[in-house]
Amino acid sequence: MTNDRPRPVKTTKTSLALVRAVYDDDGATLSELADRLDLAKSTVHNHLHTLVDEGFLVRDEDTYHVGLEFLPFGEHARERNPQYATARRRVHTLAERSGHEADFIVEEHGRAYSLEYAIGESNHRGLSESGPFRAGNRFHMHNCASGKAMLASMSDSRVRDIIDRWGLPATTDRTITDESTLYDELEAVQRRGYAINDEELIDGYRSVGASVMSPDGEVVGAFSIGGPTYRLGIDESTTEEIGQVLLDEVGSLESELF
Missing domain, CATH: 1.10.10.10 (Winged helix-like DNA-binding domain superfamily/Winged helix DNA-binding domain)
Structure with missing residues (x-):
């Protein structure tokens, strides 16, 4: 044979x-x-x-x-995403509205890719202060807010496939590296509607993310708002406020796209 x-x-x-x-x-x-x-x-x-x-x-x-x-290949890959043009406008709206950094991230082959990134007025030096964030960055799914938001919206089998392929590597001492802990975190994301990254990706950086869904329940991508820890608190009232801003923007995008 x-x-x-x-x-x-x-x-x-x-x-x-x-x-x-x-x-x-x-x-x-x-x-x-x-x-x-x-x-x-x-x-x-x-x-x-x-x-x-x-x-x-x-x-x-x-x-x-x-x-x-490589430049035209990357631009082509980004712009062929049918949601990109609309999401791009929304990212800049989020940055302006929140005053922090904002981005739109999609999943491909079990990794998270940033398609658009913008910096709000109160965090205008975000690139130098928060690390190497920019459009085109690639992340693991389990240690960034957008990635966790998308994982929480996926089927258990898809989450399992991603973990099996990429594992749960640590990038800081706060990164979730235990599967049981990650699944508990994803359940919490499902309950509140948004994910929180508290220095799990990069020391000194926090973010809140919410997934965008198609009418048939497929994950389209996710928005996040983030910034340096000294500018972005992680207390309940702050995360709820940012989470609601994200959910409002997600709802508007879903209505516009679908």
């Missing part, structure tokens, strides 16, 4: 791993990449040469960076 199941192409996976490593490190040398991926320098050199030749990487002296050839 023949096995028709597709097999991963090792050379393709190596090239992609190199691109991800260059991106994650904001630039890397050949030696650094070879050490990080435990590959021969000759192998890394051949992959890097090909990626530079195709425009997906650029070389600045001995350091490689992600090239602009």
Whole structure:
């Protein structure tokens, strides 16, 4: 009996791993990449040469960076999302209304991707103060408010698939890494209608998120409002206020889209 199941192409996976490593490190040398991926320098050199030749990487002296050839691909992937144009306006409305940072996040392959990000007036230096937040960022689902909001709206089997694939890695000492604790948290999200991230993703950063649903019960994405801990309290009255702002915006978006 023949096995028709597709097999991963090792050379393709190596090239992609190199691109991800260059991106994650904001630039890397050949030696650094070879050490990080435990590959021969000759192998890394051949992959890097090909990626530079195709425009997906650029070389600045001995350091490689992600090239602009990726830009149209990312823009196309973002704009093909049918909810993006409407959600983009809503994100800026949320940032203006709350004065904090706001974003719209969607799930793909069990990870959370930020499609739009905006900074409110009271948090105009949010990028430098809250960490590397921007459109295009990728997160695990279990340690950000939008991710937890989407998980709480998914079927148990889908949540299980995501946990099995990506696990529950810790990014701070507050990250939920225990499955039972996560499921309890998701039940709490379902009861109140929104999720809370209290320094679970990045130290010194908090956020509140709520999922957007289609009429047939599918998760479309999620909005979140966040900011540095010294500007965004996590007391009950604050989270309820922000949660209601999010739920109002979610309701408006769902009405406009569907």
